[in-house]
Amino acid sequence: MSSSKNKSIAGASGSSRRERTIDIVNRRLAKRYRIEKRFRFYGLCSIIVSMVFLAVLLTSIVSNGYSAFFQTYVRLDITLDSAMLDRENPGKSNFQAIIKQSINKLYPEVEDRKSKRELYALFSSGAAFQLRDLVMRHPDLIGTTVSLWVPADDDVDMLMKGYIKRSVAENERRLSDRQLGWIDRLADQDRIEKRFNVTFFTAGDSREPELAGIWGAVKGSFFTLLVTLVLSFPIGLAAAVYLEEFAPKNLATDFIEVNINNLAAVPSIVFGLLGLAVFLNFFGMPRSTPLVGGLVLMLMTLPTIIIASRAALKAVPPSIREAALGVGSSKMQMVSSHVLPLALPGMLTGTIIGMAQALGETAPLLMIGMVAFIVDIPGGFTDPAAVMPVQIYLWADSPERAFLERTSAAILVLLAFLVLMNAAAVIMRKRFEKRW
Amino acid sequence: MQEVLKKKSLEKRVLAPRESRKTIGNINVQNPRMVCRNVDVYYDDKQAIRKVSIDIGRNEVLAMIGPSGCGKSTFLRCLNRMNDTIDGCRVTGKILFDGKDIYDSSVDVVPLRAQIGMVFQKPNPFPKSIYENVSWAPKIHGLAESKAEADEIVESSLHKAGLWDEVKDRLDQPGTGLSGGQQQRLCIARAIAVSPEVILMDEPCSALDPIATAKIEDLIDELREQYTIVIVTHSMQQASRVSQRTAFFHLGDLIEVGSTDTIFTKPSHQLTEDYITGRYG
Amino acid sequence: MMSPIVLLLTLLVLSVAGYYIGRRKALYVADAAGGLSKLHSRPNYYGALTALWCCMPAFFLFVFWLVFEQSIITSLVVADLSPDLRNLPPERLNLFISDVRSLASGNIVSGEITAEMRAAASHYVDLQGIGKMIVGVIVLVAAVAGMLFVYRHITPGLRARNQVERAVMALLIFCSTIAIFTTVGIVLSVLYEAVRFFRHVPVTDFLFGLEWSPQMAIREGQVGSSGAFGAIPVFAGTLLISAIAMMVAVPIGLMSAIFLSEYAGKQFRAVAKPMLEILAGIPTVVYGFFAALVVAPVIRSGGSQLGIDVSSESALAAGLVMGIMIIPFVSSLSDDVINAVPQSLRDGAYSVGATRSETIKHVLIPAALPGIVGGILLAVSRAIGETMIVVMAAGLSANLTANPLQAVTTVTVQIVTLLVGDQEFDSPKTLAAFALGLVLFVATLFLNIIALTVVRKYRERYE
Structure with a gap:
């Protein structure tokens, strides 16, 4: 009791007691700083955990994915025998047979059917399509011999990229020893090489990894986002303007606000259920189309856009509103000609961020049938289409090793788009950042 | 952080680059508690205080007056290194506390602030009970190891702050539930609880009504017997009521120092005279 | 035949034209009345009012058609089916109709294609064509009619600004209520289907059941047997x-x-x-x-x-x-x-x-x-x-x-x-x-x- 009294009124007492207070404080300092340091260290660790995770995620995707930008091609000398090609109607010819013929010429010793099948399996079925396109474009080639680089089968591609190991026992390998020999022969003759994978950027989906591309999904995403953008930007802007500038403060507008805030936090898959029940089953809109996908994503991104737009409107200082009203404009004129132009960059930034979210969204689109296997590249809003994230999901489900690298490559393409959009948002924010 | 930035932009009045003006009056006192020499304060590259030199005596109340933005609060915050919490703030010159430079790299702000407490413009009790508001600092410093010690400190601090009788029955209620004047006295009790030697007060009454202000002023007068007090105030009446010495700041310069009587009856500098006669400010 | 995009673009062009026509008329009547100050509102508002009347009614007609196109055509197709087909049990009929629809839109059909199905599908396609044509005409007529209606009513005393602002305000309010519609849509659609589910499986079984194996339920004759849907x-x-x-x-x-x-x-x-x-x-x-x-x-x-x-x-x-x-x-x-x-x-x-x-x-x-x-x-x-x-x-x-x-x-x-x-x-x-x-x-x-x-x-x- 008495000692504590001394401490507590130390300031009042003589200098010897005063020393004691500071001594007590100093005695504990080391321990307190240890705690301090540990706490700070935990904080730093938390950030580092996130950083490390991000680094691991990106490196694993890049290291898995970059090889998909290259593809193994094989050079075949193809004799365009006029006997096998109909000059009048070359499209009808049996190009598969011509390809097989040229393969046979490379390996004259392979004769029995089983071996031949094994041999043909090294070449992609895309070779025939490629040849067909070539002949359709240049019918005058008929009768000549052309040297053509055709895609190899994905197993060959995986071997060339080192994903199929020669050291593995034959029965656990997807390529037999005999096939390896044939491939080595191609390599000896400089007939096999890795080239930039154009197909990946120009083709739609395919069951054959070497023929599968992301372009169909890119276009699908484009059409879907276009629908989303065209609907959600004006609607979001109008809603924000009403709520921020005109809405009376009453129960109805409160209810709207609660709804918007809640919708922003509702799981995206629930919007998919809504789309399935309302757009597909009730209104009978076509499944798997960018139109429906865009509508669902519109409902999903609308809250984001409204909230961002309201923030942008709030940032316009009241003095500008008062000035506009002061010169006798109506409230509507004040908003449209003074407030909106100032808030527009902020609204656009919010919209871009909303669009980036929509671009990466998968779950609601699964609900409205956008998981179908679609080979054709969509040409409009009502063609069945896949979008990029769904394409990633589909490929991630495929067992072939070659689809693994294509999944990662598709992720890289998707991330590139997202980076572009976010960079646009950042630049726009920087450019129009105003200080009033 | 935003709060800090706001504060910064407020205090970042641009001063034209120029030489400091010479201080009129005697800056020295006998046996000083704190000694400040040639103190400059910069926010980033803008200078807020120029070559301020002044002594702070024992058991005296030093009042710092001057128009808004003159740097008096900035200077006050230098005295217990509260400016450390503001990004981009830089202090040069010497500030000695009991003979030791508080800006020396070997000095630790934690025990320093335990010795030089502070009371702010707006009452800022912690979102805790009245009891915990007062006992928290002694506890973290190890001044109150047991419940009994803590009880003792709480009671004596609240007594000294003149709040004990008003709150002794509701010590477990939140400190934020008190009236403004009570909150400010709670903050003073909080500062006293760690037995500081100096108490810095940054316009402690500006958010209070006249009755609460009068109580705080009485309290300051009582506290002077045990502590050194430096008070920044906007009100010249308050300065003349509570202080023994007064320092007048203007645009970052310390213009004039002297006993409160002298400053208010026959100021030497024209600016001081203009200010105390209410010509501006 | 007119595709929806073309129709919408035409509507847009008409509205822009309406804007200029309305504005011209306003300037004209202002001249006749003795200057712009005689107009109630700025000429732009008369233009905007004309454009609004041009596009709004037409647009709503169009949306109405888009929403109900399928059900109208389907009911017409069903009405023309042979009595045997019409008297099929509802599930079978629905299956048949969805096959007809996919056939009509050129998609893959799940069952085999019968001659009747083919006929129904071609009927469906015909109706779609006719419907599109009719709607296109109706929409364009509505647009022009709306435009003319306002055009004839433009006088210096017409309170164009107030009317335009009221219309815009209505639009703004409508847009901000979409959030409510979305919530209501979610609740109704999910609730409706969930209630149908609870008719097969009691709520308590669903909420408190300890076994979840929904795949079993699609087996013949085992509709929602107890125990499979315990969540x-x-x-x-x-x-x-x-x-x-x-x-x-x-x-x-x-x-x-x-x-x-x-x-x-x-x-x-x-x-x-x-x-x-x-x-x-x-x-x-x-x-x-x-x-x-x-x-x-x-x-x-x-x-x-x-x-x-x-x-x-x-x-x-x-x-x-x-x-x-x-x-x-x-x-x-x-x-x-x-x-x-x-x-x-x-x-x-x-x-x-x-x-x-x-x-x-x-x-x-x-x-x-x-x-x-x-x-x-x-x-x-x-x-x-x-x-x-x-x-x-x-x-x-x-x-x-x-x-x-x-x-x-x-x-x-x-x-x-x-x-x-x-x-x-x-x-x-x-x-x-x-x-x-x-x-x-x-x-x-x-x-x-x-x-x-x-x-x-x-x-x-x-x-």
């Missing part, structure tokens, strides 16, 4: 994975926010904040792929080295990755609330000689606690609604277990697996997805509302 294992799995996610996300997210706002220097913040934003911007499908490709195998092999049997679809892998995904979310919400704590409280703590960590632990966190709790609730709501990570990395079979090394399934996984692929409408299997959706929606709604209220109250306190 407890699904809920438990969801909670298990969410709990793991929160155990990762809350401490790391909170400590990150604290470190960034209280400790980190400017430069560190300039690097770390965008990095967290990148983490937040990565699509969930990427996280899912990463969880399945990298994290799950690592955990599995790590487990086998320790001699523990870990499922390749362990709850731990999915939960861990989901937690990482939520870190930026928790961190940015906590950052907001910690920054909302007034600087004066920090000053108060520092002025009595507290260290930073003491200030944070004893002053800032207690002060920000309501906001932090609100943020965590929002994060929980996100975790239980997260779909892609669990679809790709968690299991399908519903195990009732608390062991994070085993595979569990979640509500969202079940919704996806039940609804993706061939759907049979009216089968309890499909409807169960909506019942799960209802539970999911109600649970997140509950969490969101509590969280939003708490955060709002908290903000008001410090504003």
Whole structure:
């Protein structure tokens, strides 16, 4: 009791007691700083955990994915025998047979059917399509011999990229020893090489990894986002303007606000259920189309856009509103000609961020049938289409090793788009950042 | 952080680059508690205080007056290194506390602030009970190891702050539930609880009504017997009521120092005279 | 025949024309009346009014047609079917009609194509063509009529500005109520299908049943047999994975926010904040792929080295990755609330000689606690609604277990697996997805509302 009294009124007492207070404080300092340091260290660790995770995620995707930008091609000398090609109607010819013929010429010793099948399996079925396109474009080639680089089968591609190991026992390998020999022969003759994978950027989906591309999904995403953008930007802007500038403060507008805030936090898959029940089953809109996908994503991104737009409107200082009203404009004129132009960059930034979210969204689109296997590249809003994230999901489900690298490559393409959009948002924010 | 930035932009009045003006009056006192020499304060590259030199005596109340933005609060915050919490703030010159430079790299702000407490413009009790508001600092410093010690400190601090009788029955209620004047006295009790030697007060009454202000002023007068007090105030009446010495700041310069009587009856500098006669400010 | 896009573009062109015509007329009548000042509103408003009358009624007619096109045409087609077909039981008839529709739009048909089907489909296509034509004509006529109507009424006394502003205001109000319509749409659609499900399976069996194996129910003659739709294992799995996610996300997210706002220097913040934003911007499908490709195998092999049997679809892998995904979310919400704590409280703590960590632990966190709790609730709501990570990395079979090394399934996984692929409408299997959706929606709604209220109250306190 008495000692504590001394401490507590130390300031009042003589200098010897005063020393004691500071001594007590100093005695504990080391321990307190240890705690301090540990706490700070935990904080730093938390950030580092996130950083490390991000680094691991990106490196694993890049290291898995970059090889998909290259593809193994094989050079075949193809004799365009006029006997096998109909000059009048070359499209009808049996190009598969011509390809097989040229393969046979490379390996004259392979004769029995089983071996031949094994041999043909090294070449992609895309070779025939490629040849067909070539002949359709240049019918005058008929009768000549052309040297053509055709895609190899994905197993060959995986071997060339080192994903199929020669050291593995034959029965656990997807390529037999005999096939390896044939491939080595191609390599000896400089007939096999890795080239930039154009197909990946120009083709739609395919069951054959070497023929599968992301372009169909890119276009699908484009059409879907276009629908989303065209609907959600004006609607979001109008809603924000009403709520921020005109809405009376009453129960109805409160209810709207609660709804918007809640919708922003509702799981995206629930919007998919809504789309399935309302757009597909009730209104009978076509499944798997960018139109429906865009509508669902519109409902999903609308809250984001409204909230961002309201923030942008709030940032316009009241003095500008008062000035506009002061010169006798109506409230509507004040908003449209003074407030909106100032808030527009902020609204656009919010919209871009909303669009980036929509671009990466998968779950609601699964609900409205956008998981179908679609080979054709969509040409409009009502063609069945896949979008990029769904394409990633589909490929991630495929067992072939070659689809693994294509999944990662598709992720890289998707991330590139997202980076572009976010960079646009950042630049726009920087450019129009105003200080009033 | 935003709060800090706001504060910064407020205090970042641009001063034209120029030489400091010479201080009129005697800056020295006998046996000083704190000694400040040639103190400059910069926010980033803008200078807020120029070559301020002044002594702070024992058991005296030093009042710092001057128009808004003159740097008096900035200077006050230098005295217990509260400016450390503001990004981009830089202090040069010497500030000695009991003979030791508080800006020396070997000095630790934690025990320093335990010795030089502070009371702010707006009452800022912690979102805790009245009891915990007062006992928290002694506890973290190890001044109150047991419940009994803590009880003792709480009671004596609240007594000294003149709040004990008003709150002794509701010590477990939140400190934020008190009236403004009570909150400010709670903050003073909080500062006293760690037995500081100096108490810095940054316009402690500006958010209070006249009755609460009068109580705080009485309290300051009582506290002077045990502590050194430096008070920044906007009100010249308050300065003349509570202080023994007064320092007048203007645009970052310390213009004039002297006993409160002298400053208010026959100021030497024209600016001081203009200010105390209410010509501006 | 006119495609919808062309029709809309024509409408747009007509409206622009209407604008100029209306404006011209206004200027003309103003001249006749003795100057612009005689007009009630600026000429632009007369133009805008004309354009509005031109496009609005026509546009609504068009939307009306789009919405009801299918049902109108279908009922016409059904009316022309042979009596045998018309008297089929409803399910068979529906099947037939959907086949006709896909045939008409050139898609693959599930059953064999009969001559009748072909006839019906061509009838369908014909009707579609005729319908489009009629609608195109009606829409254009309506547009021109609207335009002429206003054009003839333009006089100096016409209160064009007020009318235009009223129309715009109505539009604004309509747009802001879309959020309500969306909520109502969600509730109605999910509730409607869920109620149909509960006709097959009692609510109590669904909510408290311990066995979940919906695949059994599609077998012939076993419509929603008891026991197959007990959702407890699904809920438990969801909670298990969410709990793991929160155990990762809350401490790391909170400590990150604290470190960034209280400790980190400017430069560190300039690097770390965008990095967290990148983490937040990565699509969930990427996280899912990463969880399945990298994290799950690592955990599995790590487990086998320790001699523990870990499922390749362990709850731990999915939960861990989901937690990482939520870190930026928790961190940015906590950052907001910690920054909302007034600087004066920090000053108060520092002025009595507290260290930073003491200030944070004893002053800032207690002060920000309501906001932090609100943020965590929002994060929980996100975790239980997260779909892609669990679809790709968690299991399908519903195990009732608390062991994070085993595979569990979640509500969202079940919704996806039940609804993706061939759907049979009216089968309890499909409807169960909506019942799960209802539970999911109600649970997140509950969490969101509590969280939003708490955060709002908290903000008001410090504003």
